[in-house]
Amino acid sequence: MEKNHGMRRLVRWPLLALLLCLGISHSWANDTAEPRFHASILLYHHVSSSTPPSTSLSPRQFAEHLEMLERDGFEVWPLPRVIQHLQRRRPMPDRVAVLTFDDAYISVYENALPLMRERNLPFTIFVNAQFIEERRPLYMSWAQLREAQQAGGTIANHSLTHPYMVRRDGEESDAAWEARMRAEIEDNQRLLEERLGNVPRLFAYPYGEYTPELEAIVASLGYVAFGQHSGPASPFSRLTAIPRYAANGVFANPATLRTKLHALPFPVVEDLPASDLVDGARPRPTWTFTMEAGDYRLNQLRCYGPQSRxxxxxxxxxxxxxVRVTVTDSTALNPGRSRFNCTAPHRTENRYFWLSRQWLVPRPDGSWGRQ
Incomplete structure (x- = not known):
């Protein structure tokens, strides 16, 4: 039971069981015409059966995702249209999805583009222009990107060289790091505009890594930016850290993805700490978020860490x-990227509220090692 004075509740429901139970239900009806202010943005990388499994799904799986969107009554919107609605706080239909692809891999052109063109669906590709300039074999060409534009695609910024942007090079000063990050973004934007014409100021962080300092750079340059933490995009999202649902690798499962697609945003008004960076010597972050009252079942709010812990x-x-929620983990996080996810059922609808927080943990000596 909920306690009003901060008494610890050890939650007991496994996330996977919750998702599967909800995922096998075919009743997603929302009988009211109540306006909504959120959208589900999906994140893909490779669409191929022969690329790294962790960042891939097969063309057959991608087709299943598109069929699921159609079957469940989702409208697929261009990303700029969703951002315009979020910026102006304009209502959207309850079921809006967005298709995004990071890195402009050739498999997107070969396997995903025909499926989206057949259905007349808009999409966004976040591009590292240097890789296209160098004609690397795994990546699309400028001609293929122009063809994607003509097929309804939005091309957007993913940095020039796909670096780990939150990390310093050796003894790099703050000023030198900031100048390098600005060049990564602005040099990439310049190349995109030279090769492709008008390109909106939308930016996807490489690896989904960002800090308040990097968000400030992005904001000062006039970009809206996207991470790789999960959750609905909504007015409760910062415009420099909009969430997206990973939909490849282990996250390609249609049953669990369907649950996420139908999820609602928690009405979060404060999210602390400000930075995702965690002390590598004491990698046990405390996450505190404050929410307005809402239609979530607070007594069933559950939070999970790595390995569904x-x-x-x-x-x-x-x-x-x-309501203020404080989330802690008795197990130390490993170096690299980790996430905490919190969910709670809706009071009357067959769906969940969803919130995610990413953590970035260096090694205790301050280095990052391989990820």
Whole structure:
């Protein structure tokens, strides 16, 4: 039971069981005409059966995703249209999805583009222009990117060379790092515009890694930016850190992906700490977020860490109808990227609320090693 004074609740429901139980239900009806303000942005990399499994799904699986979107009544919108609605806080239909692809791999052109063109679906490809300039074999060409544009695609910025942007090069100063990051973004944008014409100022962080300092650079340059943490894009998302649902590798399963597609955003008004970076010597972050009242079942809020590990969750009233949730993990995070995910069922609809937080953990000596 919920305690109003911060008493710890050890939550007990495995996330996978919750998702599968919800995923096998075929009743997603929302009988009201209530306006919504969110969209589900899907993230893909390779669409191939012969590329690294962790960042790939087969053409057959991708076709199944498109069929699921159609069957469940989703409208597939261009990403700029969704961003315009979020910026202006304009309502959207309840079921809006967006298709995005990072890195401009050739498999997207060969295997995904024909399926999307057949269905007249818009999409976005985030591009590293240097790889296209160098004509690397795994990547699309400028001519293929122009063809994708003509087929309804938006081309957008993914940095020039796909670096780990939050990391310094050796003894690099803050000023030198900032100048290098600005060049990664602006030099890439310049090349995209030279080769492809008008390109919106949309930016996807390489590897989904960002910090408040990097967000400030992105904002100062006038970009809207996207991570790789999961959750609905909504007015509760920062425009420099909009979530996307990974839909490849282990996340390509249609049953669990379907649950995410139908998820709603928690009405979060504060999310702490500000930075995703975690002390490598003490990699046990404490995550605190504050929410407005909503249609979520607070007594069934559950949070999970790596390997679906159940996390400790404290809930307390924060005044003015708000709720403060504090999430901790008794197990230290490994170096690299990790995520905490929190979900809660809707009070009356057969769907969940969803919130995710990414953590970036260096090694205790300050290095990052391989990821």
């Amino acid at each position: 159940l996390l400790n969750t404290d809930i307390e009233r924060a005044g003015e109808g708000r």
